[in-house]
Amino acid sequence: MTHSTISLPPLHDGFLRGFLVKDDQVRLFVESVSGETFTVLLSGVKRFNVDGFAEGNIILDCELLASPEIPNDLLVALNHGGTSNKELEQLRAAVADGTYRLFVISPSYGATVVALIKGLSVREGTFMD
Template sequence: MSAIRNMELGAGGRLMKPGFHDGWLTSIAVSEDKTAAIGLRRFSGERYLLHLFAVKRLLANEFKEGNIILDMVLANGIEPRDMSSFRNIAGEPHPSVVEPVRGRMEAAIAQNLRDVVEGRSVFVQIEASYGCELACLCGSAEMVAIGD
């Protein structure tokens, strides 16, 4: 079974279908069973849920009223296009962190990157024009239409 379901990706993992440019990130629900459901609405009004399974790390900053989506990217079997965001979600050490802790953190980032590049994990990134930026490292992702 594919790690990315019900989505068509373009170059670099950019989400092409369904497209959400100028749509909205409407909700974030995280469950104790390491799943998350991200509510999305297209500019044309259709609503979707992006289900994320086996969530390892999730970061959502600046959730506001009217979170406008610029772009969505899902990396699985490829290197993430935004390595700064990937390193941030994968455990980027603060500059004050010293050895041996820094070395362990860098090794964990490298392992997380291998997991994405080799297809064992998915890196999901929602870039915002306004409001919430979201990044998630998870096992798989599935898009489900929920209507208008």
């Protein structure tokens, strides 16, 4: 898969502490293993899914993908469990034509996050507004 060059903080073994959804924006509140806090701001969100949110939520990996070679399990998650080939291909096409990118947090424990987004930025600290 093609990975974007945006710089994400080192979050391996860090924590997903929470999230806030407002209109087409999502704020993910994360903490590095060294205790630094960050707000990952997702904008132009077309689809967003968090599955398995629990105490802990240890992050294995955090990726921003820009390739149409998206695993079907991520597309199904974006489609909220729907497996219609037509719907899954529409989601894949939105990434293939460059309109959207796929943001993924894979867990060691707890929440998996998948989002179809137009933009991403990172701020140090926790910002609710």
